[in-house]
Amino acid sequence: MKLSVVIPCFNDSQTIATQLEALSFQQCSEPWEVVVSDNGSTDNTITIVEQYREKLPGLKIVDSSERQGAAHARNQGVLAATGEAIAFCDADDEVAPGWVAAMSKALSHYDFVACKREYHKLNPPWTLKYRPHTQQTGLQEYKYPPFLPHASGSTLGIKRFIHISIGGFDETMLRLQDTDYCWKVQLSGVKLHFVPDAVVHYRLRDTLPDLCKQAREWGKYNVLLYQKYQSQGLPRLPWYSGLIIWIHVVRRSPHLLSTKYRAKWLWNFAWQVGRLQGCLEYQVWAL
Structure with missing residues (x-):
């Protein structure tokens, strides 16, 4: 079974060489290819990608600039892919040794998979404190409110025919299109499996x-x-739940003065501001 590795990119000249270099050292007993889907880069991202044609035989570069967003770039990458299975990774991450082989093997057994994330290699120590280190031992849980598991778009693998059958990633969603994608696939009857070896x-x-x-x-x-998913079983949030979270955020506002806790507080505050913005824009109470 041939595997196509699809990489969406947009002005990733500072990081994409790291990812392509890691891919150039991958070994797999099955045939595979790399498809870079450029979402309209204006820096020298594509110049860097071109330099890997010898290291990555069969490398394809796709122009996906007609519509902005990672969802569109991934969808266009899949359309250009020739593999029966698709593995997605991002231009600013780095696949570990054995990733291609492990994803290929997993997709020979399952239709929809997600790999493990590692946080320490690419991140300065202070950044490791503001976000939970999810998807290290299993799929990400959706807890607010509880619903189906999901995984980062840069870790997913899927059979190509399933991707096509559900219409791919929702290109109207500029963020969280990967969560939406995971839910669409699962609601179609396909289970998401965690692959710790990748x-x-x-x-x-x-x-x-x-x-x-x-x-x-x-x-x-x-x-x-x-x-979007209220009609498909997503539970309703109690009207007061967001207010409780706002109270906790305000009470912890002195953390803004602390170098140890500032990043985490800012993350939580900005997330709540975004939810408020979403409530106003989409006319739904979901704080």
Whole structure:
């Protein structure tokens, strides 16, 4: 079974060589290819990718600039892929040795899989304190409110025909399209399996403005998911739950003055701001 590794990218000149270098050292008994889907980069990302044509025979570069977003880039990458199975990874992460072989093997047994994330290799120590280290021993749990498990889009593998049958990633979702994707696939009757032998070194946001932006956008799109999946079994949140969280955030506001706790507090604050923004934009109470 041939595996296609699809990498969406956008202005990733600082990191994509690390990912492609890691892929160039991968070994797999089954045939595989790499498809880089460029979402309209204006830096020298593609110049760097071109330098790997000899190291990665069969490397494909796809122009996916007509619509912004990782969802569109991934979908276009899959359309250009020739493998029966697809493995997604990101241009700012780094696959560990054996990742391709482990994903290929997993997809020979299962239709939908997610690999393990490792946090220490690519991240400075302070960044490891503001986010939970999810997807190290199993799938990510969705807890607010409890629903189906999910996994990062940069860790997923799927049979190509299933991706096509569900319509791929939702291109209207600029964030959390991977959570939406995982839920769509599972609601179609396909189980998501965790693959601990396949490991990706995951990169966190490493500036305070970037982590605040990410947290705010995730909060906003979580509200959209809440609205979108109400009719498919997602439980309702108690009206007061968000107010309780806001009280906790306000009470911990002195953490803003602490170098030890500042990043975590800012993440939680920005996430709540994003949820409030989502409630106003999508006209649903989901604090």
